Amino acid sequence: RSPFRPNPIGLSCVKLVGVEQTEEYGWVIRVAGADLLNGTPIYDIKPYLPLSDCRPDARAGFAEETAEDHLEVVFPKALSDLIPEDRLGGLIAALRGDPRPAYQNDPDREYGFYFMHFDVRFRVVDNVLTVTEIEVR
Numbered sequence: 266r267s268p269f270r271p272n273p274i275g276l277s278c279v280k281l282v283g284v285e286q287t288e289e290y291g292w293v294i295r296v297a298g299a300d301l302l303n304g305t306p307i308y309d310i311k312p313y314l315p316l317s318d319c320r321p322d323a324r325a326g327f328a329e330e331t332a333e334d335h336l337e338v339v340f341p342k343a344l345s346d347l348i349p350e351d352r353l354g355g356l357i358a359a360l361r362g363d364p365r366p367a368y369q370n371d372p373d374r375e376y377g378f379y380f381m382h383f384d385v386r387f388r389v390v391d392n393v394l395t396v397t398e399i400e401v402r
Contacts, residue, residue, distance in 0.1 A: 283295045337361075338396070339395040352380075372388065
């Protein structure tokens with residue numbers, strides 16, 4: 266659940282609905298309340314232990330500190346006009362969330378990522394992200 270994930274493995278607390286043996290898949294574990302897509306593999310299951318897992322006094326630590334960190338986005342109109350109106354808000358939200366690798370903060374570097382079929386290029390200086398180029402791919 267870290268905002269800086271080293272791998273694509275997630276963690277969910279789920280309710281065990283049942284276990285059954287099927288001809289097609291063998292043993293199947295059925296769960297409810299998972300925040301994952303249908304067909305996502307579950308690699309490990311551990312029991313919920315209220316004594317050790319229920320932490321009402323727990324804090325989010327660095328994840329809480331970064332949850333509200335957002336960049337100011339400067340998006341020149343000539344470039345934002347290239348993005349479909351119904352997708353522009355999503356792109357700005359992604360940019361506000363700082364799509365750079367967490368270990369990089371070079372104000373002289375131009376960063377980029379793909380959004381839909383657009384190559385979006387930008388620079389970040391003092392928590393201000395400025396879109397520098399949009400190229401259709």
